[in-house]
Amino acid sequence: MAAVLRDGQAESRCARCFRAPESPKRCGRCRTLVYCSPACQRDDWDDHRDECAVLSRMQSGRRQPVEEVRLACRVVRQLQQRPALVWRGLPPGENQVHS
16 A cells, blocks of 8 residues: 655655654655654655655755655555556456456
8 A cells, every 4th residue: 555645744744654743853865754753764664765765856956746746656666566466458447456
């Protein structure tokens, strides 16, 4: 499963557990995502690793990707980690995921 916070919540909620942290800690590399604890940040690293690199490069332009783009990146990352999941070209209405 992949999930991201809405654009307006990304600065005030933990990127992993979605709680409002008392003392938020930003990712030290991209300075974009917020975490409530080192444990949440560590648990999110597999999902955040690729987007962190992209967000770091985007800092120079001060543009941030919209939530749909961040979500799509996390979905692609999960599909890459689980190559057994394959979408087949099936007729409309007959979509299946095979493992």
